[in-house]
Amino acid sequence: MVVHTNAIVISALKYAEADLIVKCYTQKSGLKTYMLRGILKSKKGKFKTSLFQPLTQLELVAKHKDKGSLEYLQDAKILTHYKTLHTNVVKSAMVMFISEMLKNTIQEEEKNEELYHYLENTFNWLDSHSEIANFHLLFLLKLTRYLGFYPEVSGKDLMYFNLLDGIFQDSKTNSYCIKGDLLDNLKLLLGTNFETIDDVKLTKNNRSELLELLLNYYQLHIESFKKPKSLTVLHEIFN
Structure with missing residues (x-):
């Protein structure tokens, strides 16, 4: 055909x-x-x-x-x-990382227009903006919506987030529960979009910890998921 x-x-x-x-x-x-x-x-x-x-x-x-x-x-x-996606050093590192993430997460040979338009729109956004330090974090978080394990946000004010079940809860029930500053930064991401992403102020350590958290979240919810080899390059660029 x-x-x-x-x-x-x-x-x-x-x-x-x-x-x-x-x-x-x-x-x-x-x-x-x-x-x-x-x-x-x-x-x-x-x-x-x-x-x-x-x-x-x-x-x-x-x-x-x-x-x-x-x-x-x-x-x-x-x-x-694209005007900058393959020529800007920082964006090129992001492209390498994101493409490897997509290779490791998208497996279905079936039409999904919503996912396609999400990818199309976010890559166009990345190409046309310069304040992009948090882009990969929000991209990965929002991608989980199309992969089927976006966090349940109804209990967002609770003290813990359970990575295994993808829910907020008021007590620690396993070793995959997070709290404190890391949880606060995750909530900041959940409350923003690409147009306001620059308002999320994160240190290099914050960013690194959030990325590790998101990769662990993917690992728990996608069978045989492997962390990208390009992760090292991304860390070098941002450090």
Whole structure:
């Protein structure tokens, strides 16, 4: 079946001598993986490797068998021309980290327009703003809504947050319960959005602790989740 769809590049992995395996999150078909043969050696081919940088937004024409196998890409062109996402050092580190997080968390080959638009809108926001120190934290927190484990906020005034159950509670019931300053900073994130994110004042240590908290939260709720290797680069950039 030939499909015309918008898509966001999640990863591109070299295969054999000159091939590229590209994972994309598509608007119409969810997660899809494409084999691009000879792209790394051909200078006159249809596709340029620059098209498949992480988080690039594309318009695709593809043949989908929808059998969980590698799909065939007929055409691809840039949908949104980023101005800073791949040239700003800090943003590039975020892109590397976020793309690895998406690779480790999104598995479903099914349409999810809400998730697609969330990714599309937040990457456009990141490209067009300069105050982004807390972006990755809010991005990860809000992403859990589309992955099915967003915190239950009805008891937000209680003293503990239980990472295992994703709820606020008034007493500690297991080793995954947090309180104190870390909990206060989590509540700050829960109460903000991307337009007001710069109002959340965090120190480097606060930011590092919150990121570790969110990664642990993901690890508890996604089977076989692995922390991104690019986490080290992100820490270096912000330190």
